């Protein structure tokens with residue numbers, strides 16, 4: 826089964842967030858407002874965060 830959600834940490838403040846791996850909109854950090862992910866061809870392009878683990 827494909828992993829649809831990713832647990833990530835913000836590179837700027839280190840807070841954790843769970844994002845959809847195919848998010849179609851820009852996702853920002855809820856704590857510091859840094860851009861975590863931008864959409865890219867149907868798959869989220871992680872630019873401001875590090876993946877901790879893939880969730881079901």
Ligand SMILES: [Zn+2]
Nearest residue numbers: 835838854857
């Ligand atoms: Zn942050």
